[in-house]
Amino acid sequence: ETGVTQTPRHLVMGMTNKKSLKCEQHLGHNAMYWYKQSAKKPLELMFVYSLEERVENNSVPSRFSPECPNSSHLFLHLHTLQPEDSALYLCASSQGPDRGAYEQYFGPGTRLTVT
Amino acid sequence: KNQVEQSPQSLIILEGKNCTLQCNYTVSPFSNLRWYKQDTGRGPVSLTIMTFSENTKSNGRYTATLDADTKQSSLHITASQLSDSASYICVVGGATNKLIFGTGTLLAVQP
Numbered sequence: 001e002t003g004v005t006q007t008p009r010h011l012v013m014g015m016t017n018k019k020s021l022k023c024e025q026h027l028g029h030n031a032m033y034w035y036k037q038s039a040k041k042p043l044e045l046m047f048v049y050s051l052e053e054r055v056e057n058n059s060v061p062s063r064f065s066p067e068c069p070n071s072s073h074l075f076l077h078l079h080t081l082q083p084e085d086s087a088l089y090l091c092a093s094s095q096g097p098d099r100g101a102y103e104q105y106f107g108p109g110t111r112l113t114v115t
Numbered sequence: 116k117n118q119v120e121q122s123p124q125s126l127i128i129l130e131g132k133n134c135t136l137q138c139n140y141t142v143s144p145f146s147n148l149r150w151y152k153q154d155t156g157r158g159p160v161s162l163t164i165m166t167f168s169e170n171t172k173s174n175g176r177y178t179a180t181l182d183a184d185t186k187q188s189s190l191h192i193t194a195s196q197l198s199d200s201a202s203y204i205c206v207v208g209g210a211t212n213k214l215i216f217g218t219g220t221l222l223a224v225q226p
Contacts, residue, residue, distance in 0.1 A: 002158065002160060004158070006158075040218060041218065042119075042215075042216035042217060042218050043159075043204075043216045045214075048212075056212075088156075090158050090159075091158075092158075097212065098211055098212055099208070099212060099213075099214040100146045100147075100208035100209055100210060100211055100212055100213045100214055101146060101147075101208065101211075103149070103161055103164060104161075104214070105161075106151075106158030106159045106160070107158050108156075108157050108158050109156070109157065109158050111156065
């Protein structure tokens, strides 16, 4: 285990549903991330939080809404998703927000299917 | 343009055999290069991380090499096991806050 947990592991939702993904890190890290992984594509960075402040938002549609209540927890709230949003959503953490310098530790991911 | 390209896209080998995966990058400036192993339906797990001055780094049966002059890296797996079946992702750390991911090589080890 990497010290980063995610729930649920699998989620099927309709386009009109609202759901949330949860991530928790037990490593004492200061930065947390959401990534989207689609088949045969590189990981896409969605959001970066450093000490509970959002420091990056990489042109992600507003139907994805992140929340970081403290440095150990990160949520991704989902609403009115599209079928092309179906993917593996990965949470990661690192000591600091400079991901070019610090190693990232990934959670197991949530496999999301939008019907 | 910062890019990381991996080859082959997929590979099938027999248990016990060795294999080598390739990674070419055009990321500049360069900070470090990482190899991750990602089992199906799981998150990536770090295997090695190398800085500019390191040519090789091992982690058990995994050995990564780095040639910063030609901007190439390889991951060599010795005496493969069924549990090595996974996607192997090359990731390059660039300028501040830059992390460029490759698309991965999917390895299948057959008995």
